[in-house]
Amino acid sequence: MAFSNVHRLLLPIAFLSSISLSLAATVTYDFEIGWVTANPDGKADRPVIGINGQWPVPAMEVTLGDRVIVNVLNSLGNQSTSLHFHGLFMNGSTHMDGPVQVSQCPIAPGSRFTYDFVVNQPGTYWYHSHNKGQYPDGLRGAFIVHDPENPYKDQFDEEVVITVSDWYHDEMPGLITFFMSKENPGGAEPVPQSALFNDTKELKVAFQPGKTYFVRMVNIGAFAGQHVWFEGHNMTIVEVDGVYTHPAEASLIYLSAAQRCSFLITAKNETGANYPFVASMDTTLFDSFPEDLDYNVTGWLVYDGALPLPEAALLDEFDVFDDMTLQPFDDEPLFGEPDxxxxxxxxxxxxxxxxxxxxxxxxxxxxxxxxxxxxxxxxxxxxxxxxxxxxxxxxxxxxxxxxxxxxxxxxxxxxxxxxxxxxxxxxxxxxxxxxxxxxxxxxxxxxxxxxxxxxxxxxxxxxxxxxxxxxxxxxxxxxxxxxxxxxxxxxxxxxxxxxxxxxxxxxxxxxxxxxxxxxxxLSIPTTGNAAANTADLLDLSGQPSPPKPLPEGFTARGIVALTFSIVTGLLGVGVIVWYGLAGDEGRPGAQGVGVGGEKGEKGDETYTCSRTAPVARHLERTTGRLIDGTTMNSSQNIMRVLYPKRTL
Ligand SMILES: [Cu+2]
Structure with a gap:
């Protein structure tokens, strides 16, 4: 980040409750949000949303207790925007939280907007646009709150911030239009093209022998959860989502979109090799497996820059660490029974x-x-x-x-x-x-x-x-x-x-x-109820509403019951069909699982799709077959995923 865009102002503040003199800073960021061109996976130039003419956007870094001021100028020209600071409580400043039409209006093209808040939480966060599905076009980055009293401060030498993300070659507005259209009745989410570490496919992290690193990992992606592991090194988890935890050993973690995990990694004592680390997208989320999907990204722990960067070994299965087993470092007990x-x-x-x-x-x-x-x-x-x-x-x-x-x-x-x-x-x-x-x-x-x-x-x-x-x-x-x-x-x-x-x-x-x-x-009203009625607050006529429900008297509540029973019933039928048609999984010719059709027998497209699509999606996730009737080919290397099972 350019120096001109961030100013730290140190203000000595004497707290009445303390005899010591504390230092609280005001950290000011001037962010001009605008379009730039980038090509992070080396496959496609595309317009991305940058800050101050740069992309990737800067990591924001503050210290616990700091006041943060972000002066935004929206220079996108063709889109409104906003910023959300994910994970920060915004206590006393809910109007600075960022979601559009929730706690603010969109920041209009050409307009300015200032976020001003105090950070009272340590740890690993991120910031992103919270407007119209905009952030996957690039407006997302890490937000780190340094903590002089980090309980693990004596156990590491350096901090490292690593973002992981999915990446699309197309811009969100077009993808959203297709996603929500009647041409996509099954609701298949657009599948990204690439995975990135720190917005590149060539991330190298310098490691020095014997040192221990506090690695802050943030999934700033739009869609894909990521399986993450480091070859030859174990992770000791010490923080999730800004909450310090008791240390927990992990060989592989799953980070969903928006989750953070910090862990200690101790470097080896020798410098005879460099080591890959990998993020592998959770492809079970995807309704299709496009040819151009490159679902792994590799980075390297570099002990010696003169030595080669080895390829990552593929795993047969992911043995995922169960985050439900973590305990917060402060041992806060279970709250009482809910009100x-x-x-x-x-x-x-x-x-x-x-x-x-x-x-x-x-x-x-x-x-x-x-x-x-x-x-x-x-x-x-x-x-x-x-x-x-x-x-x-x-x-x-x-x-x-x-x-x-x-x-x-x-x-x-x-x-x-x-x-x-x-x-x-x-x-x-x-x-x-x-x-x-x-x-x-x-x-x-x-x-x-x-x-x-x-x-x-x-x-x-x-x-x-x-x-x-x-x-x-x-x-x-x-x-x-x-x-x-x-x-x-x-x-x-x-x-x-x-x-x-x-x-x-x-x-x-x-x-x-x-x-x-x-x-x-933007001609958005700022008083009144959801319908902007100020005279009668209980008159909601004219409130924005979604499209009408399905015809034929089916309510969404009815669909719940019906979908649930049909999923259960058809799954059984589907599995039988699958066994009958398929033989072993992936055999060519074992296509068309029977319930993946997009048009229904009753001739009412919406009526029928709402029921068959979830079943089809479920089946394809179960069987590896895709909704268009094709199968995943063997080179696409479907991995077995072991998610933690919890039983009483
Ligand atoms: Cu979801």
């Missing part, structure tokens, strides 16, 4: 525009006319009534300091990394794959760990369930959403409105003028 439990089921289904949408229960997220925070601030006593936020922001109003459980049931055969803004959650439970609904399991609170792992993004397994718990001690408007960017676009999000009356007291009349100016520039 409120929010149960959400993940469903993919079609609406009558033919597009494939993602639902929590019967709601696919659709942004309100007024940013939800601004509705909080302009709805008086009615701010505690979820109706004012509109049906399609899927709002839940929380009271200050409530204990809240989120139960997520996955009625989809995909893996989903769920992220909560404004909090870490205690991860109380994660079922194995195919476990069905949490309510129908025999798991009780007695099964929850006494000291649960905490993080801000947790992976939910296919057709499984998770239970998260957090304390509503941070007044704000916070999204809960899948961090696969495609699923944010298709609506897999809900809104927590936490302590709205407290928010009115702390932020009422204090939204900065530059924030409001961006709303004005």
């Amino acid at each position: 409120q439990t929010v149960t959400l089921s993940v469903i993919m289904a079609n609406l009558n525009d033919g597009g494939n949408y993602a639902f929590f229960d019967n709601i696919t997220y659709t942004a309100a006319k007024v940013p939800t925070l601004y509705t909080v601030l302009s709805s008086g006593d009615l701010a505690t009534n979820p109706e004012v936020y509109g049906e399609y922001t899927h709002p839940f109003v929380l009271e200050k300091d409530q204990i809240v459980d989120i139960v997520v049931n996955n009625i989809d055969p995909g893996r989903h990394p769920f992220h909560l803004h404004g909090h870490n959650f205690q991860a109380l439970w994660r079922s194995e794959e195919e476990a069905g609904l949490f309510e129908e399991s025999n798991v009780t609170s007695a099964s929850f760990p006494a000291i649960p792992m905490r993080r801000d993004t947790l992976v939910l397994y296919p057709d499984g369930n998770i239970v998260l718990r957090f304390k509503a001690d941070n007044p704000g408007v916070w999204l809960f959403h899948c961090h696969i960017e495609w699923h944010v676009i298709s609506g897999l999000a809900a809104t927590f409105v936490e302590a709205p009356l407290a928010l009115q007291q702390s932020l009422g009349g204090k939204i900065p003028q530059d924030h409001l100016d961006n709303c004005a520039a």
Whole structure:
């Protein structure tokens, strides 16, 4: 990063509660966001979103306690933008959190917007655009909070930051248009072309014999989870998502989109060889396996630059470290029984525009006319009534300091990394794959760990369930959403409105003028309910809404039941068909698993696809066959993945 763009201002501050003199800094970043051309995988020049004329964008680095000011100028010309600082609680500054139409308006082309917040959490974070699926076009980077009191400070010599990401050759707007179109009724997410370490395929990390490194790894990708391992070196995990953990040994970790993991790696004592390290995409997420998919990226621990960089050995299987076994370093015990439990089921289904949408229960997220925070601030006593936020922001109003459980049931055969803004959650439970609904399991609170792992993004397994718990001690408007960017676009999000009356007291009349100016520039209203109605806050007519549901009287709730039963039933049939047709997996000619059709027998395209597509997707993930009837060829090297199983 150019020196001119960041200024550190050291301010001595005497704290009344302390006799010592502390140093808190104000770190100022001036970010002009604009288009540049890049070619990180060496295969395709493309426009990417850079900062101050550069891409990759800079890592932001601050120290615990610093105030951070980010002055943004949007010079994209053709797109609005925003910045979210992933994992930071934004306590007292929910209006700086970044999601568009949640806590701010988009930053209009040509406009300025300032983020201003204090960082009171140590660890590994990242920042990214939170506007219209924009960040995979390049606007994402690491955000590191250094900690003079890092409990592991005496156990390492140097810090290393490594981002891992998937990479697309095409720009998001076009990909999104196709993804949500009726030409893609099964909701197949665009598959990336490449994997990158630090936005390159040629990352070399200098290692000196005998030293120990604190490696901060961040998955800044859009879609793919990544399996990561280092040849010849073990990882000692010490932090996930900004939470220090007791040390845990791992040979291979899985990092979903948005997750972070820090680990200590001790260098060898000799310099006779260099060692590859690898990130390998979770290809089970993909609905197809395009020819141009290069799903591995290799980097190297370089002990001697004169020696060769060996090729990475391929693994037969991934033995994934189970993050549910981690314990936070502070040993924070399980919170008490919940005051409120929010149960959400993940469903993919079609609406009558033919597009494939993602639902929590019967709601696919659709942004309100007024940013939800601004509705909080302009709805008086009615701010505690979820109706004012509109049906399609899927709002839940929380009271200050409530204990809240989120139960997520996955009625989809995909893996989903769920992220909560404004909090870490205690991860109380994660079922194995195919476990069905949490309510129908025999798991009780007695099964929850006494000291649960905490993080801000947790992976939910296919057709499984998770239970998260957090304390509503941070007044704000916070999204809960899948961090696969495609699923944010298709609506897999809900809104927590936490302590709205407290928010009115702390932020009422204090939204900065530059924030409001961006709303004005884009003609976005800043008062009233989700429909921008200021006269009658309970009249939501005109609120933004998704396309109409399917015809023939089927409700989304009905689809839940039907999909679930049909998945179960057809899986059985499908497996029989598969055995009958296929012989051994991958045999040429064993094509067309029978339920992968895109047009239904009833002649009603949307009606039928909503039911067959999940089944087909499930089958192809189970059998290795693709939805277009082709099979993965043997050179594509389908690896066996061992995900941790948890049983009572
Ligand atoms: Cu998802």
